[in-house]
Amino acid sequence: xxxxxxxxxxxxxxxxxxxxxxxxxxxxxxxxxxxxxxxxxxxxxxxxxxxxxxxxxxxxxxxxxxxxxxxxxxxxxxxxxxxxxxxxxxxxxxxxxxxxxxxxxxxxxxxxxxxxxxxxxxxxxxxxxxxxxxxxxxxxxxxxxxxxxxxxxxxxxxxxxxxxxxxxxxxxxxxxxxxxxxxxxxxxxxxxxxxxxxxxxxxxxxxxxxxxxxxxxxxxxxxxxxxxxxxxxxxxxxxxxxxxxxxxxxxxxxxxxxxxxxxxxxxxxxxxxxxxxxxxxxxxxxxxxxxxxxxxxxxxxxxxxxxxxxxxxxxxxxxxxxxxxxxxxxxxxxxxxxxxxxxxxxxxxxxxxxxxxxxxxxxxxxxxxxxxxxxxxxxxxxxxxxxxxxxxxxxxxxxxxx
Amino acid sequence: xxxxxxxxxxxxxxxxxxxxxxxxxxxxxxxxxxxxxxxxxxxxxxxxxxxxxxxxxxxxxxxxxxxxxxxxxxxxxxxxxxxxxxxxxxxxxxxxxxxxxxxxxxxxxxxxxxxxxxxxxxxxxxxxxxxxxxxxxxxxxxxxxxxxxxxxxxxxxxxxxxxxxxxxxxxxxxxxxxxxxxxxxxxxxxxxxxxxxxxxxxxxxxxxxxxxxxxxxxxxxxxxxxxxxxxxxxxxxxxxxxxxxxxxxxxxxxxxxxxxxxxxxxxxxxxxxxxxxxxxxxxxxxxxxxxxxxxxxxxxxxxxxxxxxxxxxxxxxxxxxxxxxxxxxxxxxxxxxxxxxxxxxxxxxxxxxxxxxxxxxxxxxxxxxxxxxxxxxxxx
Numbered sequence: 001x002x003x004x005x006x007x008x009x010x011x012x013x014x015x016x017x018x019x020x021x022x023x024x025x026x027x028x029x030x031x032x033x034x035x036x037x038x039x040x041x042x043x044x045x046x047x048x049x050x051x052x053x054x055x056x057x058x059x060x061x062x063x064x065x066x067x068x069x070x071x072x073x074x075x076x077x078x079x080x081x082x083x084x085x086x087x088x089x090x091x092x093x094x095x096x097x098x099x100x101x102x103x104x105x106x107x108x109x110x111x112x113x114x115x116x117x118x119x120x121x122x123x124x125x126x127x128x129x130x131x132x133x134x135x136x137x138x139x140x141x142x143x144x145x146x147x148x149x150x151x152x153x154x155x156x157x158x159x160x161x162x163x164x165x166x167x168x169x170x171x172x173x174x175x176x177x178x179x180x181x182x183x184x185x186x187x188x189x190x191x192x193x194x195x196x197x198x199x200x201x202x203x204x205x206x207x208x209x210x211x212x213x214x215x216x217x218x219x220x221x222x223x224x225x226x227x228x229x230x231x232x233x234x235x236x237x238x239x240x241x242x243x244x245x246x247x248x249x250x251x252x253x254x255x256x257x258x259x260x261x262x263x264x265x266x267x268x269x270x271x272x273x274x275x276x277x278x279x280x281x282x283x284x285x286x287x288x289x290x291x292x293x294x295x296x297x298x299x300x301x302x303x304x305x306x307x308x309x310x311x312x313x314x315x316x317x318x319x320x321x322x323x324x325x326x327x328x329x330x331x332x333x334x335x336x337x338x339x340x341x342x343x344x345x346x347x348x349x350x351x352x353x354x355x356x357x358x359x360x361x362x363x364x365x366x367x368x369x370x371x372x373x374x375x376x377x378x379x380x381x382x383x384x385x386x387x388x389x390x391x392x393x394x395x396x397x398x399x400x401x402x
Numbered sequence: 403x404x405x406x407x408x409x410x411x412x413x414x415x416x417x418x419x420x421x422x423x424x425x426x427x428x429x430x431x432x433x434x435x436x437x438x439x440x441x442x443x444x445x446x447x448x449x450x451x452x453x454x455x456x457x458x459x460x461x462x463x464x465x466x467x468x469x470x471x472x473x474x475x476x477x478x479x480x481x482x483x484x485x486x487x488x489x490x491x492x493x494x495x496x497x498x499x500x501x502x503x504x505x506x507x508x509x510x511x512x513x514x515x516x517x518x519x520x521x522x523x524x525x526x527x528x529x530x531x532x533x534x535x536x537x538x539x540x541x542x543x544x545x546x547x548x549x550x551x552x553x554x555x556x557x558x559x560x561x562x563x564x565x566x567x568x569x570x571x572x573x574x575x576x577x578x579x580x581x582x583x584x585x586x587x588x589x590x591x592x593x594x595x596x597x598x599x600x601x602x603x604x605x606x607x608x609x610x611x612x613x614x615x616x617x618x619x620x621x622x623x624x625x626x627x628x629x630x631x632x633x634x635x636x637x638x639x640x641x642x643x644x645x646x647x648x649x650x651x652x653x654x655x656x657x658x659x660x661x662x663x664x665x666x667x668x669x670x671x672x673x674x675x676x677x678x679x680x681x682x683x684x685x686x687x688x689x690x691x692x693x694x695x696x697x698x699x700x701x702x703x704x705x706x707x708x709x710x711x712x713x714x715x716x717x718x719x720x721x722x723x724x725x726x727x728x729x730x731x732x733x734x735x736x737x738x739x740x741x742x743x744x745x746x747x748x749x750x751x752x753x754x755x756x757x758x759x760x761x762x763x764x765x766x767x768x769x770x771x772x773x774x775x776x777x778x779x780x781x782x
Contacts, residue, residue: 034691035707073478074686259693268690269710279686283677284439284706284720286670293700299691300440300707303670312691 001081002117005138005195006053007046008109010102011039011126014060017247020374020392021348026058028126029065030251031331031349033258033268034299034312036277037068038245041131042124043075043084044275049134053082053116056126057105059089059098074278087112101216107205118198123218125192129254129266130242131273137195137236144172146234147200148226152188153242163189164219166235174233177223188235191242194218200231241265248390252346252370255312255329259295280315280332291319299332306336314349323353326362337381344387345371354381354397361387410524410542410607411487412451412459415506416444416470418529418604419574422656425775426755430469433461433530435654436738436756438667438676439719440706442473443654444530445480445684446676447605452480453680454538456526458487460516462509464494473685480683492516505626510617517614525613527606527628533652533663535679536605541645545607550643552612552633554579554586555605557651558598565655566594577602577629579644586642589634602629603647650675661753661773664719664736668702689722697728713743727762734770752776 015027022030028039039056046054054077058065065086072084087109089098099105106113106123113121120141122134132151141149152166167176167186178185204222208214214221226233241264245251257264268275282301287293292307301316306323314332319325322339333350336342340353345360351373353359359379360371369388379385380397389401416433426435433444444461451459459482463470470491474480477489492513506527510517517525524545526538536555545553556579578599580588593599606628616632625631633642650672652663667673689708694700699714708723713730723740726732730743733750737743741754744762751768755778760766764782768774776782 074688269693274688275690276688279688281681281683283441283673283682284704285692286668286673287700287703287705288670289702291701293694293698295696296694297691298694298705314691 002119003053003082004118005051005120005122005134006055006082006113006116006118007042007051007122007124007134008106008113009039009042009054009056009124009126010105011056011065012059012099012105013127015127015246018251019248019390020372020377021248021251021346022061023374023392024061024064025375026061026065026126027246029068030245031314032129032245032251033255033266033275034297034314035280036268036275038129039065039068039126040075040275040277041129042126043072043077044273045130045132045134046124047076047276048273049132051122051134052077052079053118054084055109055112056084056086057088057099057109058086059105062086062088068278070278075276082116085112101214101221102218103205103208103214103222104216106201107209107216110202110205113198113202121196121198121201123192123194123196127246128191128242128244130191131240131266131270131275132193132238132242133273137193137238140236141195141234144234145232146195147197147232148223149195149234149236150174150223151191151193151238152235153191153238155187155189157184157187160184160187160189164192166190168235172234172236174227174235177227179219188237190219191238192219200226248346248370248372249368252329252344255346256310256327258312259297259310282316285313290321306338328360331375345373345385347373348375348377350376352378354379354383356381357383357385357395359385363387409522410456410526410538411520411522411610412448412456413510413525413527414444414447414451414459414461415509415527415529416461416463416467417465419531419654420466421574422531423654423660425657425777426660427466429466429755429778431463431466432654433463434469434473435660436721437533437652437660438664438673439704439721441533441682441684442470443533444470444473445682446533446535447528447530448474448480448482449680449682450534450536450538451526451528452482452683454542456538457482457484458520458522459489460513461489461491462513463491464509467491467493475685479685487520490516505631506628507617507620507625507631510613510628511621514614514618517610520610522610525606525608525610527604527608529604531654532603533654533676534603534605534647535649535676535682536647537679538607541605542607544645545643548584548643549641551608551640553607553643553645554633555603555645555647556581556600557603557647559601559651559653560596560598561593561601562655562659563596564658566596575627575630577604581644584643586633586637586644589629589637591630591634600644600646603651603653604629605647607645649678652676657753657773657775658771661736665717665734667719668704668717673704687722698726713745721756730760734773736773755779758782 011028013027015022077084165178165186261267285302288305294309299315306319309326318335320338327344331349337355339356374392379395384400386402420427482489578593692709695712705720706722712728713726715732718735727745729746731748746763747760748765751773759781
């Protein structure tokens with residue numbers, strides 16, 4: 001049965017700038033916002049936008065991600081016709097290949113897309129936090145009679161040279177594409193979310209694959225080729241919350257923004273645009289007598305006996321008596337032992353911070369580092385972890401790690 | 403599992419003991435009464451079954467079961483969507499007056515056709531007035547090893563004084579057992595003795611074929627209750643074994659014990675005991691984590707996801723989606739799903755059912771022996 005539009009979600013990113021967090025985890029599987037993983041956002045956007053067929057392109061550390069996606073039921077994507085499919089690189093009669101680039105990943109799955117005979121294909125990125133109505137984006141694409149549309153955000157002019165920029169005319173038609181230019185002619189940054197007419201995408205993917213000099217990348221190859229041929233390309237202005245959480249500071253910051261939805265615009269309480277996730281299934285959290293919780297988010301299964309300020313505790317975190325947590329992101333199942341001080345940092349899943357240990361420090365004028373404790377790491381009693389530390393090996397009791 | 407000498411199916415009676423808690427069972431049945439911040443009573447016994455490979459479960463409601471149907475859905479959350487077996491809900495046929503009766507005999511008689519077609523050797527039967535995390539595998543193994551016809555699970559517990567003294571005429575039955583060397587020698591209906599007794603949990607293991615045989619005979623004789631009319635009469639003919647359950651039991655006797663059993667879970671020792679076995683599953687709501695806004699205060703509370711707390715809350719159980727506005731004070735309360743306590747309201751010893759709103763500035767207080775109950779959807 002033909003689908004109007006299906007989604008292809010690029011989830012192969014290694015996320016190397018998240019260091020300890022992504023050593024054994026694909027970036028889209030990185031936990032976010034108390035009970036979510038990054039990939040919950042594009043998947044929930046799809047189902048909320050009426051897209052019921054999603055291909056997820058993975059190749060780096062796929063186990064957690066594959067298990068997490070499962071049959072897609074938490075996102076209502078377990079469908080008789082369509083649904084969610086994880087698409088790793090596979091062996092073909094002519095040999096096998098890793099996904100060489102973003103465009104090559106889609107190229108290798110042309111057969112998958114053709115099973116659904118779609119008119120349009122939306123290409124999504126698995127490493128952004130964004131609540132976006134893709135059906136409105138498609139409406140724009142159709143109204144413009146476009147062959148290709150890209151979602152863009154206005155960014156401050158002084159930051160524009162960090163992005164891929166779309167230069168447009170007064171009808172939003174794209175006239176030029178600048179990749180991280182020194183002298184930006186536009187402040188419309190590409191969000192890496194594209195809608196293609198499938199026949200056009202197919203044609204350019206095949207053409208790109210035949211070019212031995214191509215990097216097989218959407219930004220570097222496909223989009224310039226479309227421009228070269230004067231295709232009908234339009235920029236769709238998006239003004240909601242969007243954040244690339246590719247670095248430790250940006251991941252930390254995006255988590256903190258969840259605490260302040262009134263100002264940041266990332267409202268997870270929106271009944272009309274729910275973000276779905278695979279549930280922990282734990283019982284309600286407990287705040288003990290004598291505990292202090294200020295301006296924080298606490299998830300099912302947490303036990304709080306210490307002090308938690310301006311922080312996010314994911315499912316099943318334990319905070320023992322006398323522990324102090326401030327401006328911290330503490331992921332699922334971690335234990336912060338008695339008297340430990342955990343500040344301005346990210347503690348990944350199932351880590352242990354020992355008694356009276358110190359992790360991170362509140363930022364100063366000169367020192368703004370976000371200390372990071374990797375998943376499953378044990379920080380010994382009385383150990384000290386400095387604000388710039390990236391801990392991916394256990395820290396012995398009393399040891400210092402900077 | 404298609405055929406096995408060890409396998410068991412489950413039967414749950416969700417309406418049992420509705421009469422004990424008329425306030426809450428007015429809009430629902432015992433099985434769908436919210437408990438422990440994010441669960442419904444049936445979740446405990448149903449999850450226990452699922453965790454013990456009992457993946458063919460029949461639920462036999464006889465009235466007010468819409469909330470239960472909504473809660474259970476296809477049974478997916480309990481991993482009970484199966485080609486063979488899975489969750490089956492058998493509401494009564496409207497024309498069959500006999501199926502409406504509350505006794506187990508009539509209810510089982512109503513599904514005899516179904517029961518005869520099943521492949522499992524044993525049946526595990528349970529009510530849903532008890533929150534329990536029980537290892538049915540161990541109980542079934544004991545049943546098989548003892549060669550019993552019927553095994554009854556019991557715990558050592560006192561019947562609440564208020565319950566014994568009150569008029570029992572319209573209430574459901576409860577049973578205590580005299581046990582000799584593991585064998586049940588006597589069964590007492592609604593015992594009025596004080597003190598700790600061997601109190602039946604109304605959880606049974608019995609061979610499916612024997613259950614069918616006993617129920618067929620009893621139904622023809624117009625008998626109603628499985629324990630009172632079948633087991634009690636045949637206590638010397640059947641080999642009835644008692645199985646002592648030492649784990650945590652939260653048994654609902656009425657609105658007061660409902661309040662107490664919830665509050666007991668504020669003690670981590672009790673909460674851990676109840677959840678010590680397998681995981682307890684429930685319907686997923688996809689709430690976001692709970693948000694404590696600057697200026698809020700919380701002490702000694704159990705809170706589910708999806709709440710927004712701006713005011714003060716102490717010694718309370720909050721279900722999913724509760725909102726406590728600025729300046730509101732909540733103490734010793736149970737607030738069910740999506741209850742809203744508006745700015746400056748002050749409540750104590752209150753059980754608010756789903757979707758209750760306590761308007762701004764209102765003050766409302768019960769006492770520890772008499773918590774005030776506010777019905778579903780009411781605005782105070």
